[in-house]
Amino acid sequence: MIVYLTRKEQFNAAHRLWVYDWSEEKNRSVFGNCSNKNFHGHNFKLFVTVKGTPNPETGMIINAKDLGRIMREQVVDVLDHTNLNLDPNFLDERLQTTTENLVIQIWHHLQRFLKDCDLHCVRLEETDKIAAEYYGE
Amino acid sequence: MIVYLTRKEQFNAAHRLWVYDWSEEKNRSVFGNCSNKNFHGHNFKLFVTVKGTPNPETGMIINAKDLGRIMREQVVDVLDHTNLNLDPNFLDERLQTTTENLVIQIWHHLQRFLKDCDLHCVRLEETDKIAAEYYGE
Amino acid sequence: MIVYLTRKEQFNAAHRLWVYDWSEEKNRSVFGNCSNKNFHGHNFKLFVTVKGTPNPETGMIINAKDLGRIMREQVVDVLDHTNLNLDPNFLDERLQTTTENLVIQIWHHLQRFLKDCDLHCVRLEETDKIAAEYYGE
Amino acid sequence: MIVYLTRKEQFNAAHRLWVYDWSEEKNRSVFGNCSNKNFHGHNFKLFVTVKGTPNPETGMIINAKDLGRIMREQVVDVLDHTNLNLDPNFLDERLQTTTENLVIQIWHHLQRFLKDCDLHCVRLEETDKIAAEYYGE
Amino acid sequence: MIVYLTRKEQFNAAHRLWVYDWSEEKNRSVFGNCSNKNFHGHNFKLFVTVKGTPNPETGMIINAKDLGRIMREQVVDVLDHTNLNLDPNFLDERLQTTTENLVIQIWHHLQRFLKDCDLHCVRLEETDKIAAEYYGE
Amino acid sequence: MIVYLTRKEQFNAAHRLWVYDWSEEKNRSVFGNCSNKNFHGHNFKLFVTVKGTPNPETGMIINAKDLGRIMREQVVDVLDHTNLNLDPNFLDERLQTTTENLVIQIWHHLQRFLKDCDLHCVRLEETDKIAAEYYGE
Numbered sequence: 001m002i003v004y005l006t007r008k009e010q011f012n013a014a015h016r017l018w019v020y021d022w023s024e025e026k027n028r029s030v031f032g033n034c035s036n037k038n039f040h041g042h043n044f045k046l047f048v049t050v051k052g053t054p055n056p057e058t059g060m061i062i063n064a065k066d067l068g069r070i071m072r073e074q075v076v077d078v079l080d081h082t083n084l085n086l087d088p089n090f091l092d093e094r095l096q097t098t099t100e101n102l103v104i105q106i107w108h109h110l111q112r113f114l115k116d117c118d119l120h121c122v123r124l125e126e127t128d129k130i131a132a133e134y135y136g137e
Numbered sequence: 138m139i140v141y142l143t144r145k146e147q148f149n150a151a152h153r154l155w156v157y158d159w160s161e162e163k164n165r166s167v168f169g170n171c172s173n174k175n176f177h178g179h180n181f182k183l184f185v186t187v188k189g190t191p192n193p194e195t196g197m198i199i200n201a202k203d204l205g206r207i208m209r210e211q212v213v214d215v216l217d218h219t220n221l222n223l224d225p226n227f228l229d230e231r232l233q234t235t236t237e238n239l240v241i242q243i244w245h246h247l248q249r250f251l252k253d254c255d256l257h258c259v260r261l262e263e264t265d266k267i268a269a270e271y272y273g274e
Numbered sequence: 275m276i277v278y279l280t281r282k283e284q285f286n287a288a289h290r291l292w293v294y295d296w297s298e299e300k301n302r303s304v305f306g307n308c309s310n311k312n313f314h315g316h317n318f319k320l321f322v323t324v325k326g327t328p329n330p331e332t333g334m335i336i337n338a339k340d341l342g343r344i345m346r347e348q349v350v351d352v353l354d355h356t357n358l359n360l361d362p363n364f365l366d367e368r369l370q371t372t373t374e375n376l377v378i379q380i381w382h383h384l385q386r387f388l389k390d391c392d393l394h395c396v397r398l399e400e401t402d403k404i405a406a407e408y409y410g411e
Numbered sequence: 412m413i414v415y416l417t418r419k420e421q422f423n424a425a426h427r428l429w430v431y432d433w434s435e436e437k438n439r440s441v442f443g444n445c446s447n448k449n450f451h452g453h454n455f456k457l458f459v460t461v462k463g464t465p466n467p468e469t470g471m472i473i474n475a476k477d478l479g480r481i482m483r484e485q486v487v488d489v490l491d492h493t494n495l496n497l498d499p500n501f502l503d504e505r506l507q508t509t510t511e512n513l514v515i516q517i518w519h520h521l522q523r524f525l526k527d528c529d530l531h532c533v534r535l536e537e538t539d540k541i542a543a544e545y546y547g548e
Numbered sequence: 549m550i551v552y553l554t555r556k557e558q559f560n561a562a563h564r565l566w567v568y569d570w571s572e573e574k575n576r577s578v579f580g581n582c583s584n585k586n587f588h589g590h591n592f593k594l595f596v597t598v599k600g601t602p603n604p605e606t607g608m609i610i611n612a613k614d615l616g617r618i619m620r621e622q623v624v625d626v627l628d629h630t631n632l633n634l635d636p637n638f639l640d641e642r643l644q645t646t647t648e649n650l651v652i653q654i655w656h657h658l659q660r661f662l663k664d665c666d667l668h669c670v671r672l673e674e675t676d677k678i679a680a681e682y683y684g685e
Numbered sequence: 686m687i688v689y690l691t692r693k694e695q696f697n698a699a700h701r702l703w704v705y706d707w708s709e710e711k712n713r714s715v716f717g718n719c720s721n722k723n724f725h726g727h728n729f730k731l732f733v734t735v736k737g738t739p740n741p742e743t744g745m746i747i748n749a750k751d752l753g754r755i756m757r758e759q760v761v762d763v764l765d766h767t768n769l770n771l772d773p774n775f776l777d778e779r780l781q782t783t784t785e786n787l788v789i790q791i792w793h794h795l796q797r798f799l800k801d802c803d804l805h806c807v808r809l810e811e812t813d814k815i816a817a818e819y820y821g822e
Contacts, residue, residue, distance in 0.1 A: 041726005178315005452589005
């Protein structure tokens with residue numbers, strides 16, 4: 001019996017989209033106002049889903065408190081109230097900080113700290129209108 | 138690496154459920170107050186999910202602004218502030234305008250305009266309590 | 275000690291904005307696509323607030339279940355899955371069915387059924403972006 | 412053509428997590444304040460998803476009103492305003508009332524009343540931050 | 549220049565409504581299933597609003613972090629994952645734990661810890677449908 | 686008869702809190718991680734409320750579409766995808782960009798463009814947990 005458990009946390013960060021090899025004109029044409037040189041920002045909502053069979057005694061796949069703690073220690077405490085492009089973090093600075101790239105990198109970063117259970121999905125909502133999901137494949 | 142990107146848009150429309158071959162009594166018995174002859178309406182929330190590998194340079198599967206523009210031009214601008222049963226649109230008038238039938242038809246309509254990426258799911262929320270999803274299968 | 279108690283209910287209805295004395299052109303210019311002759315619709319969220327001193331024994335201003343029942347019997351059951359312009363209801367058909375006019379009329383209609391407490395506010399959300407409130411003044 | 416239809420209902424209940432074979436100290440260490448002997452509670456949001464091909468005439472997989480009625484009669488009316496640990500219900504009293512265990516048991520309980528369609532998923536949100544899903548596998 | 553600043557926190561608790569001087573029949577007739585002897589529970593959302601003129605240097609009425617800390621220390625940490633009727637807290641045990649009575653008591657309890665600013669409103673949402681507000685009058 | 690009409694729009698921006706006359710240590714101690722030198726950001730939700738008597742013919746205080754257009758042209762288009770501290774806008778750069786200061790300045794800025802109706806309230810939600818309101822007093 002496989003159950004999926006999802007936990008939500010949030011971080012507020014600045015970022016911009018910008019390819020250094022491109023002209024300002026091309027950056028502006030591809031990324032629009034997301035390329036603003038002084039950055040903009042979002043309240044990012046992070047959903048992490050693990051899967052597994054509930055422990056017969058505790059009824060848990062993973063203690064939701066532990067999952068929340070790992071998400072906060074490894075992601076929220078690193079990215080919250082920072083600039084995703086400039087501040088030190090686990091993100092590859094050669095990759096654009098699109099929602100798509102963020103979920104992949106958060107997935108691989110979190111996986112190392114979720115050894116005792118099976119990471120299923122990382123979902124990130126950049127705004128109420130835009131979200132990305134990555135399943136490790 | 139396959140990432141799923143979801144964009145949300147909204148349209149407000151009137152509709153009713155009614156089978157012309159049935160008596161009023163049978164329509165009322167099957168569809169309840171959804172069959173009201175003067176129509177009723179909803180704020181429909183539309184979520185479109187595409188999947189793909191982020192472009193190495195832009196970090197995007199599809200530019201979320203382009204996805205939003207296509208959803209608005211092809212679906213929202215056609216259906217918003219209209220009557221789904223009476224006004225001209227891309228829906229097959231022989232099919233009931235249930236949430237189930239709407240997601241199938243929106244999927245097939247949108248797919249033609251999303252040639253450069255892979256349409257994964259169309260989700261439509263009719264109310265806070267009722268939603269349908271179609272994955273093209 | 276005055277406490278304010280708010281209860282939420284919902285109804286889904288069709289409507290349009292249209293002044294019969296005006297030309298189609300003027301209607302379209304003032305009301306835009308809200309004037310579509312085949313109607314459109316919304317999930318209307320209705321919030322009713324009463325005020326008063328909690329009863330020393332029950333701790334209630336009004337039983338929230340009773341408030342909900344009155345809202346459903348007098349407003350939701352009348353307007354839900356109907357056309358606000360065409361179907362029989364308590365609304366004055368000479369008035370446009372704007373959110374502004376709806377809250378005034380729902381306020382005066384509900385007040386007669388809330389004799390035992392003090393109606394404070396009727397709030398109606400037409401969409402996630404538009405709401406109106408009336409306080410009886 | 413397979414469409415997924417989801418319906419949401421809600422119930423408000425008390426519960427606690429507690430293994431009778433364990434000491435109070437161990438319970439407190441594993442379950443934290445979820446083990447409080449006088450219970451705590453939640454507004455549980457229940458989402459049930461069925462899948463199938465829309466009926467050619469009605470456009471429905473299952474009438475959403477019927478799905479809602481079954482969810483209320485079989486789950487909400489049994490669990491709402493009760494104590495999940497103490498009051499009579501369909502839950503196995505040897506299992507912890509974690510969100511993980513609840514979705515499995517609600518799935519198996521509901522399946523018997525959804526013979527005419529295909530139960531796909533039971534999702535339960537315990538808080539805005541914690542949810543579990545079960546797909547019957 | 550008076551600005552209103554609102555902070556939201558949440559606690560999950562069990563409770564019941566019950567007048568000890570009444571028969572079980574009368575309790576059931578007045579409070580319905582809210583009187584269930586084994587309790588039920590809610591995710592209570594607490595909104596505290598203070599008012600004042602922003603400090604010319606910091607731009608703050610009160611540091612939102614401090615307001616959050618006071619709300620958590622004085623209300624959330626006391627009531628979260630408890631039984632409002634049975635566990636030790638600042639509530640008057642002779643008063644019903646209705647949303648109306650809770651906002652009055654939380655207001656008077658919090659006011660003592662918000663000496664440096666002006667407490668304006670305590671709002672408590674018991675469910676998505678029911679909320680109460682108290683302004684200290 | 687006075688009705689209150691509220692319209693919501695959104696902008697996503699970067700900012701930081703920092704008093705230039707203070708040491709880094711004092712800034713960090715007062716503003717915490719909100720003082721991060723590389724900025725952070727939010728999805729700001731802006732609610733503008735006007736009050737007035739509905740026009741007898743149109744049923745409107747102000748056309749909600751016009752209110753939305755004014756909000757977007759005067760506030761959203763200026764602040765969206767910008768840095769509130771660095772990019773050119775209507776904000777007084779000597780004032781901290783706290784939610785409290787933002788609502789005052791947005792109120793005074795918008796009032797000039799809402800001559801035909803009565804601006805009642807500007808509400809800004811910085812996160813799901815923090816909001817400020819200003820009523821022009």
